[in-house]
Amino acid sequence: MLSSSARVLATRYRGNASNSWKRNSQKAAVVTTSSSPTSSPVAATRFFATLPTEEDDAMDVKVSPWEVPEQVPDEGEWEGCRRNFMSPLQISVRGSDILTNPLYSKGTAFKNGERDRLRLRGLLPHRIMNIHKQIDRFLITLRDLDSNIRKNIMLEDLHDRNETLYHRVLVDHMEEMAPLIYTPTVGQACQEHSSRFRRPRGMYFSEEDRGHMAAMVYNWPQPDVHVIVVTDGSRILGLGDLGANGMGIPVGKLSLYCAAGGIAPHRVLPVVLDVGTDNKELLEDEFYLGAQKPRLRGPEYYHLVDEFMEAVRYRWPNVLVQFEDFDSSVAQRLLDKYRNEHLCFNDDIQGTGATTLAGLLGAIRAKGEEVTSLGDQRILIVGAGSAGIGIAQVLYGAMLEQGYTEQQAKDSFFICDQHGLIGEERVGKLTPETKPFARAEDDGMSIVDVAKKHKPTIVLGVTAVGGLFNEEFVRELAAGVERPIIFPLSNPTVKAECTAEQAFEWTDGKCIFASGSPFDPVEMVDGKTYYTSQCNNMYVFPGVGLGATLCGAKKVSDRMLYIAAKALAECVPEEDLARGQVFPHISKIRMVSHKIAVAVIEEAMRDGLATKISAEDAKDLNEFVARKMYYPEYVPIVEKRTITI
Ligand SMILES: NC(=O)c1ccc[n+]([C@@H]2O[C@H](COP(=O)([O-])OP(=O)(O)OC[C@H]3O[C@@H](n4cnc5c(N)ncnc54)[C@H](O)[C@@H]3O)[C@@H](O)[C@H]2O)c1
Ligand SMILES: O=C(O)C[C@H](O)C(=O)O
Numbered sequence: 001m002l003s004s005s006a007r008v009l010a011t012r013y014r015g016n017a018s019n020s021w022k023r024n025s026q027k028a029a030v031v032t033t034s035s036s037p038t039s040s041p042v043a044a045t046r047f048f049a050t051l052p053t054e055e056d057d058a059m060d061v062k063v064s065p066w067e068v069p070e071q072v073p074d075e076g077e078w079e080g081c082r083r084n085f086m087s088p089l090q091i092s093v094r095g096s097d098i099l100t101n102p103l104y105s106k107g108t109a110f111k112n113g114e115r116d117r118l119r120l121r122g123l124l125p126h127r128i129m130n131i132h133k134q135i136d137r138f139l140i141t142l143r144d145l146d147s148n149i150r151k152n153i154m155l156e157d158l159h160d161r162n163e164t165l166y167h168r169v170l171v172d173h174m175e176e177m178a179p180l181i182y183t184p185t186v187g188q189a190c191q192e193h194s195s196r197f198r199r200p201r202g203m204y205f206s207e208e209d210r211g212h213m214a215a216m217v218y219n220w221p222q223p224d225v226h227v228i229v230v231t232d233g234s235r236i237l238g239l240g241d242l243g244a245n246g247m248g249i250p251v252g253k254l255s256l257y258c259a260a261g262g263i264a265p266h267r268v269l270p271v272v273l274d275v276g277t278d279n280k281e282l283l284e285d286e287f288y289l290g291a292q293k294p295r296l297r298g299p300e301y302y303h304l305v306d307e308f309m310e311a312v313r314y315r316w317p318n319v320l321v322q323f324e325d326f327d328s329s330v331a332q333r334l335l336d337k338y339r340n341e342h343l344c345f346n347d348d349i350q351g352t353g354a355t356t357l358a359g360l361l362g363a364i365r366a367k368g369e370e371v372t373s374l375g376d377q378r379i380l381i382v383g384a385g386s387a388g389i390g391i392a393q394v395l396y397g398a399m400l401e402q403g404y405t406e407q408q409a410k411d412s413f414f415i416c417d418q419h420g421l422i423g424e425e426r427v428g429k430l431t432p433e434t435k436p437f438a439r440a441e442d443d444g445m446s447i448v449d450v451a452k453k454h455k456p457t458i459v460l461g462v463t464a465v466g467g468l469f470n471e472e473f474v475r476e477l478a479a480g481v482e483r484p485i486i487f488p489l490s491n492p493t494v495k496a497e498c499t500a501e502q503a504f505e506w507t508d509g510k511c512i513f514a515s516g517s518p519f520d521p522v523e524m525v526d527g528k529t530y531y532t533s534q535c536n537n538m539y540v541f542p543g544v545g546l547g548a549t550l551c552g553a554k555k556v557s558d559r560m561l562y563i564a565a566k567a568l569a570e571c572v573p574e575e576d577l578a579r580g581q582v583f584p585h586i587s588k589i590r591m592v593s594h595k596i597a598v599a600v601i602e603e604a605m606r607d608g609l610a611t612k613i614s615a616e617d618a619k620d621l622n623e624f625v626a627r628k629m630y631y632p633e634y635v636p637i638v639e640k641r642t643i644t645i
């Protein structure tokens, strides 16, 4: 018989694909206070090679944690055993300071040896839980709560206490947790941010900080930040200007970077550029925590952003900056300014474009058409802001990649804003990015008339106008083509242009449906179940960020995003496509991020943009990326100064 720990390993390391991601990521689980994740000295590695892992320490463990299992594991289990070794985390703090540090705390999971070693004895209740017991207990309380916002608060409390446990809950229960820590609940969390504020997370930069930012970044306690998500709060989801309350968005996106993208939590930094707000309610709210003055605009605004970008690059030269939820009046301009000189991208423009491309490639496949027929589709994009034009640009680029001419590609698009179809008549008023998509005729035509006349095969909603796709419009779509592809992408759920139920009902179950916020499958009166997908940039940004930072990319190129979209599209199994699901199941998101990261690194290497990949790493990029991905589990902790041997 195997020892109890070997039995655990046997189940942990055998079987499905998601387990193999965990397995490969074991060694990358260490959070260190030094700049390199693998910097523990060799001597220390040997010394701690017999340390038990938290898996050995089940509540009812019978053996001393120092005891070596008597039973030799079966052949095939050895690999798991070897990989179960975790180099210890060396930290400078001790005692109660460990318990109050969410990066180090294991709560009740500190083992007896550690309790002595780290001066925790007496500071914790007697019984020792392992991470699984902690998760079980957490889930019981969480599931008992009666609203998603309460669940969000409970999860954020855990985030603030114990990051390892928080991220493990996300990794193990992604489908259940993503809507709670991210879209759609994060929208409400942002709206209520000031009234519910408990403890700060991330950094704020405002007008008063001009001239100090390069010094301020040294206030952040972590020396080696890899990813920053920054917003100025001007367009939070489809909820408009939420000012500094928008902090929930970078926090939520970065939680996914860690849990879904395998970036260690001490390497991420959420940021709000608090440049005021034009939201009247917030300006009058006595509890609003942001700068209560009108938004900074014009050169002053751009100078502030510039100082911020310089400051973060000064301290963390290779940091990736993800621009998030900036109003479209500034989003493209900021991207154009920084895209070639900083490692950065705009998630709403580029990440959304790549994600939507992947979903459409899947949908086209699901219809039994050639994926290379993108330029033969008639694509109606409703909403001509950051997301709408970002999507158009990525799809246009993909059509050229597929061999269509520029004219053929342009002819595929019908883009509408609130004034109707965008035609050449108003070309003088359009942004340079929108101009190429203006139609020669029918300027101002309503979406219903566009549906009647042009019979779009694909309709994408990015307006933040909930319910815009009404029955008349959707029925018109269904009358025009056999199986319309309908993606109401606006967030949160109340802003979706139509619900899944409406889309299936009004198309008699014929459409392929994907939405920005998650919708449950729909059971129709015919007793059949119709499946939905979530088309959200969360499928792309963690993998792009992981790949770009691991290879030390000089910049995020458009082609990297195209490659990421293709990699994502390849992750959808045929059986999912057969039932109309065009994105991989959310529980597979770590596998997706891994695949995208590998594809991004390959592209960066091809394009001469990768600065950090050694010849050895390049031999097996799959293994390299898997090894580098953070996986949340408790690692043995030792005091830094006691380990010098
Ligand atoms: N699913 C995703 O991954 C994803 C990604 C990015 C954005 N989004 C969502 O897309 C929405 C839009 O984001 P954005 O950054 O492009 O915002 P934006 O403000 O830049 O753009 C909104 C666009 O909608 C147009 N519009 C408004 N009312 C309209 C109407 N009645 N008919 C037609 N067009 C109308 C506006 O003219 C504008 O062009 C938001 O709800 C956001 O949450 C979703
Ligand atoms: O945040 C999301 O859920 C997606 C997207 O970035 C958005 O702004 O809506």
Ligand SMILES: [Mg+2]
Residues within 6 Å of the ligand: 237, 324, 325, 347, 348
């Ligand atoms: Mg966004």
